[in-house]
Amino acid sequence: MSGPEMIITNAKVLTMDEDNPRAEAVALSGGRILAVGSREEVEALAGPGTRLLDAGGRTLLPGFVESHLHLVLGGNELSQLQLGGVHGFDDLARLFRDYAAKNPELPLLMAQGAAYEILDHPVTRQDLDQVIADRPIAMMAPDHHTVWANTAALKAAGILHGAAMPPGHVVVMGSDGTATGELLEFEAFSPVLALTGDLHLQLGIATGGEPDPWPDAAQRAKDKQKVAAGLAHCAMHGITSMVNMDGNRYTCVLLKEMEQEGRLTARVKVPFHFKPHMDLTELDRASAMAAEFQGEWVTSGFVKMFMDGVVDSRTAFMLHDYPGTTERGAPLFEAERFKDICTEIDRRGLQIAVHAIGDGAVRQTIDGYEAARLRNGPRDSRHRIEHIELIDRADVPRLGALGITASVQPPHPPGAMDFPMSTMDHVFHRHRWKDAYLTRTLAEHGAHLAFASDWPVTDVSVMRGIQAALTRKPYEGCQDERVGLMEVLKAYTAGGAWAAHMEGLTGKLRKGLAADLVLIDGDIESIPAEQVGRTGIALTVAGGRVTHDPSGMAEGAE
Structure with a gap:
């Protein structure tokens, strides 16, 4: 095989490289960017084994750098109940009960994205008991700093009657001497999250410690x-x-x-x-x-x-x-x-x-x-x-x-x-x-x-x-x-x-840097700002490897 492995051409390339801000094509080889330039000069590099992708005038950018996320927690939560946009007791109860019916084996029915205003009053364990009383259930606020749990979850976690906490972490207590169901910050709600059996994935954010015993x-x-x-x-x-x-x-x-x-x-x-x-x-x-x-x-x-x-x-x-x-x-x-x-x-x-x-x-x-x-x-x-x-x-x-x-x-x-x-x-x-x-x-x-x-x-x-x-x-x-x-x-x-101290590796489309690219499904400079969020990703490439290709454009390229 000779020539670059892949060339993306006929693109509106925004390189983020101040020395060469715009181009029409990019050539990739060995996980690196081989060339960035005009269609004519980059396509001339093609060999018999080169995949040539026509971007159709779409915008090509360096692969996105997500500067603050929680990968393991996010991946774990994809299978949990999602409550984003849900308001009112009826919808909350219906969704939780449906989720419970589909997951009879789960030791904790955990929901994500529960707005602080999900009910017309502060959520209590009694509210959640009315949703489901005979199984532990809990829901996390979108900011991941508050959890609300029902009585069964608080009992199973051993915190129904409160618990000593470090400063800033609170098991909120009611006038009757029992927990209200509201748990503020990691140390307070980690005993509830532990019911899932995967608390070791939370250790990095909860305690800074390592799993013990080390997972097999x-x-x-x-x-x-x-x-x-x-x-x-x-x-x-x-x-x-x-x-x-x-x-x-x-x-x-x-x-x-x-x-x-x-x-x-x-x-x-x-x-x-x-x-x-x-x-x-x-x-x-x-x-x-x-x-x-x-x-x-x-x-x-x-x-x-x-x-x-x-x-x-x-x-x-x-x-x-x-x-x-x-x-x-x-x-x-x-x-x-x-x-x-x-x-x-x-x-x-x-x-x-x-x-x-x-x-x-x-x-x-x-x-x-x-x-x-x-x-x-x-x-x-x-x-x-x-x-x-x-x-x-x-x-x-x-x-x-x-x-x-x-x-x-x-x-x-x-x-x-x-x-x-x-x-x-x-x-x-x-x-x-x-x-x-x-x-x-x-x-x-x-x-x-x-x-x-x-x-x-x-x-x-x-x-x-x-x-x-x-x-x-x-x-x-x-x-x-x-x-x-x-x-x-x-x-x-x-x-x-x-x-992230990664500028010598990625973040720009420049010869010698990593072949990390994203092809937007449109011309981002001409899409009205209020429609940008509905614009799809046509192709993602990380280290020269296609990681997302919804239409198969890289597979069909020659």
């Missing part, structure tokens, strides 16, 4: 099936690289085994999860993971932390009281200790990613990064803040000044995609709406942007995310926080790759 080959095979389901779901949406925001060494081992088995269809970066109770010596595990996993498909090298919870449950840490309350949430790390932790992680040459939603959490995170830089000296650290749902204006320029990446999610602002606008009134003072869910303002002050979905918190569809970014309406009396199409596409490709 049969269990790993089951777990890899869940990962494979998640990977296939992501490939359908053009994703070729992802930053997994939970995980541990076990996650890396599963992914590495899948790579060796030829089943890994995206590049995955996995963190070490540092929890508040841990001693700094635990970071030896983070360094070990970074050293063990540094190939082109499975990497580590960063540490994830949670600074706070979420706004809906008022566990996000605010500088001021929530509307109508004296609550502010609380940081999960003490400020000075957090500076020491950041300094040690940075000293080891590892990247830091911190979940920070409230303006108090965002400030404390920036303070930690600033302390690390002052103590260790500046380096190309690319530390990141995940979410940034509210930020004090004084802190906005600090991201750019410190080289911090704003890892934000276009589907998250209420009203932009699936989350209801009602959240805004509950948790943000009106005069602070102008400081909520900033994108353009952060970019204009020098912050690097990386876009994502936080799947399974929201739909992983990048096209829907692009639409949300392009069509988001300014809140009443507030500035427009949208960035332009090219900036949006960059934040889903080259920007995400840079933020």
Whole structure:
């Protein structure tokens, strides 16, 4: 065989390479990009074994980089009951009972995507007992920070009468001395999730620990099936690289085994999860993971932390009281200790990613990064803040000044995609709406942007995310926080790759980089913004391998 393995031609190629921003064709060979240029020059490279794909004028982009998702959790949840968009007791009961009838063997009937407003009052275990009383059932909020469980589930989990919890994690108790059914944060609801038998998949985000005992080959095979389901779901949406925001060494081992088995269809970066109770010596595990996993498909090298919870449950840490309350949430790390932790992680040459939603959490995170830089000296650290749902204006320029990446999610602002606008009134003072869910303002002050979905918190569809970014309406009396199409596409490709220290491998269509590409089913520059989310993915290629081809265009090519 001579010539490139595949040429995609007659395309509107947006390379995200500032030195060569547009082209018509791309040639692939050996998992790498062989050439990017005009139809004439690239087609001239074709040999007798080359597959020639006519893109028909569609847009060809670098494969999407999903900068913040939960691959294993998302893959696991694909088989659970989905409650997105469901409202009212009747629909809730009908769906749960149907799911129960179809799954008589499940030890826990688990549902995902239950809106905080799913009933016209706060959900209790008694509400869920009326749905199903004789089997354990539970449902997770879209943000994955609250679970509601029925009495049978609370009994089976051993928490009906409460349980001691670390700060920020709450088994909510009623006046009768028993649990109400509402469980806030991981430690509180992990005893319920454990009923499924797959809690070991949650350890990366729940405790930062490893499975004990280590899963045997049969269990790993089951777990890899869940990962494979998640990977296939992501490939359908053009994703070729992802930053997994939970995980541990076990996650890396599963992914590495899948790579060796030829089943890994995206590049995955996995963190070490540092929890508040841990001693700094635990970071030896983070360094070990970074050293063990540094190939082109499975990497580590960063540490994830949670600074706070979420706004809906008022566990996000605010500088001021929530509307109508004296609550502010609380940081999960003490400020000075957090500076020491950041300094040690940075000293080891590892990247830091911190979940920070409230303006108090965002400030404390920036303070930690600033302390690390002052103590260790500046380096190309690319530390990141995940979410940034509210930020004090004084802190906005600090991201750019410190080289911090704003890892934000276009589907998250209420009203932009699936989350209801009602959240805004509950948790943000009106005069602070102008400081909520900033994108353009952060970019204009020098912050690097990386876009994502936080799947399974929201739909992983990048096209829907692009639409949300392009069509988001300014809140009443507030500035427009949208960035332009090219900036949006960059934040889903080259920007995400840079933020993950992967720019030498992927994120642009440039000769020598990985053959990671996505072909949009249309010309993205001419599709009306409000229709982008309905635009399909015609082809996904990761490392030169076709991972999604709904119409068989790559199979029929010669």
